[in-house]
Amino acid sequence: MRLRLVPEVTNFDFFYYQRYTFGASCVAMVLSLVIWLMMGLNFGIDFRGGTTIRTESVQSVDVGAYRDAIAPLNLGDVSITEVFDPTFGPDKNVAMIRIQAQDDTESVAADTVQSVEDQLKEVDPTITFPSVESVGPKVSGELIQTALIAVGASLAAILFYIWLRFEWQFSVGAVAALFHDVILTVGIFSALQIRFDLATIAALLTIIGYSINDTVVIFDRLRENLIKFRKRDLRDVMNLSVNETLSRTVMTSGTTLIALIALLILGGDVIRGFVFAITWGVVVGTYSSVYVAKNIVLYLGVNRDDKPSDKGNQFANVDA
Template structure:
């Protein structure tokens, strides 16, 4: 299992190094145009009006703005910065507005906001720090609750999940934006939950079966929690699949990251974290940590 994980990690790192990520507007910079009209927002009509402009990544979402009251049809259009410019030029914005007015004659443009490359660079740095701090907090939590061997196993599993998720986004060149960072942090929490369930059963069985080899205890613990793990993952996937196919383009990237994260998170909780724990070893008597150290009769009743 670790061999498969190692190959996938190498592929993920190779893809990230060779072609990088397809950053969205949040990280690349761009312009957001907010519109309002008397007609209901038809995202297909809006997108069709701009398809021929060759502006690259365009995100269109219908939003609720309380300042417009109940009878509102407000859309938010996000256009990525062009390759040879730091931000979307005024001429490009005017071209977009003219194209939209042809498709939706009564459309009005209530605001235009730009995100420059400096802000985008700060967002990337902040996102990386957020993921690292989350994994660091997990390391401390597991270390305090169990032992350092468990903490290392859990963190290796989490890093495995994050790296493979970033790798699949790099390999498939799916848009990577702030929503994906939220998905990564959610994946960290989900995977940790599965891992802690397995580790808690391992700790119980280490107390119960003091003479069994660690490999047998791990195998028993995984089998005892397997049905719970699989039922949790399958029910979560059912909800995510419904969102992926019926939720629209706006959340599709986030939901794809969650689907992939649930799959690799379940895999890592069962195979990666436990294998690392087996390599590192762990103490066997949890009820009295060091009371019988060096005592030849310590395990006579086990």
């Protein structure tokens, strides 16, 4: 007996409320942009600048104890991560402590760094501080620029790839859905003032990859059905394609969310922002695959008369 989260054959009308669902997506995007412009993002150390302290100790690193020791200093955004390396011996335990710049200065003051070191020595007398490095505003600005280029380049590459594999209408729909996912994710981070750092950029790129994967699966089934049902209305063919891939979509999203929710609850503060971004992205990405990408293709229309064979366009059989 196989577990089925949805029936083997479904006939849901996903486009019955297409104006409302697409309109809600547009409103959500506008609200996200307004919130972003009004409230801004809670940038982490990667984008604000600050100081990184490397620690080494004979004792095991206790991130919680380190954080509790530094908390009374009220230094704002402090990130503590343990460094793992197979070359480290059992008596070499390394951690990286990142402290945001204070009062718009380029780095944390020397007396503040000394206070941090004193607090940590009370937790672990064997601790040493082999290096202290600062990240200034110039480097932070370059990181922001590089992050924007990375997201923009990925969207451009996906636009080109979907056009090669399918039709230009499909590529417009797919990239619009990805913009929808990215803007809503940035909007929720701005509204909740969740720390936005390089890990969040990695999460955004992961969301883009996950969302386009789900979209392409439905697009591929749609292309097959457009050839199979040439005389059938485009809306009905799209609805059939979504229903035929519904089981796969629910299983993929559901199992992914199970792992993400476990990490969100048990993963700790260090990765919570990253995991929250991906969790949110899986939800909105699944939604946008149907209610944004497919709606745009439906509005633009697809010319099915220019397909003399079942090969789609001239690039349809290019190996992925």
